């Protein structure tokens with residue numbers, strides 16, 4: 001099966017690894033050559049580490065790498081059976097991309113978005129054949145997180161839903177089919193986790209470290225809210241909150257926090273920029289204070 005992935009950032013490169021590991025032929029496209037190079041180098045490192053740890057053998061590493069090609073035009077995805085878009089979380093940019101993409105791929109190609117919070121119905125409306133559009137929402141890091149939300153829009157055909165669910169299960173993921181509502185399941189449930197943590201900080205009740213420590217040690221979470229926002233990226237996380245807040249007609253439960261807005265504006269994005277609520281070295285490892 002031929003898979004086209006658009007956007008070779010955090011999510012696109014991880015999804016490419018998942019599909020290639022399951023034996024699909026993957027073409028990874030990005031408008032930014034540096035992002036493609038970065039994805040190639042990062043995959044090489046990840047797979048080399050898996051070999052070192054004895055999780056895969058060298059021939060498996062070579063097979064996965066050979067399954068991925070890095071392409072420089074959208075047209076190169078024309079032989080895809082399924083495309084998954086993982087570009088910037090911006091509705092107009094995604095709609096323009098989908099409309100162009102549809103002119104290159106066959107009528108049978110499923111066109112999916114990895115959006116965290118945007119309306120699939122709205123993205124689908126940019127297509128001549130909106131019934132082929134669906135949300136396929138992976139979590140970060142895609143190779144490790146088992147859950148994938150599959151989100152049919154009201155236009156999506158039953159056949160496209162069933163085929164998408166089957167493909168994702170073949171990739172050894174657990175599927176949760178969710179309705180096309182803002183934030184779907186997980187990102188909606190998670191909004192108060194981040195939002196209340198930011199409010200507690202803003203009210204001067206506790207520091208980032210104390211809140212994270214409380215949630216890990218008492219709440220039993222693997223990561224505290226600030227560690228997790230740094231991991232996801234403050235730009236991405238803020239945008240999701242803003243989208244969910246707006247889409248729920250400004251319901252105060254989802255109100256974004258100025259602290260996170262300013263962090264995103266300042267480029268304090270978290271691990272990927274070296275600075276967020278915490279500081280990170282060039283490999284993305286936490287620098288202990």
Ligand code: NAI
Pocket residue numbers: 006007008009010011012029030031032035085086087088089090093097114115116117137138139140231232233236
């Ligand atoms: P990212 O910023 O790491 O990567 C986005 C990539 O898309 C960049 O390499 C950029 O050069 C490329 N790009 C931008 N416009 C493009 C275009 N028109 N054509 C081709 N490439 C283009 O972003 P990330 O974090 O991978 O997010 C991508 C999508 O996945 C977003 O919709 C986000 O909401 C969603 N998502 C993000 C998660 C996360 O934890 N970061 C989790 C689940 C979903």
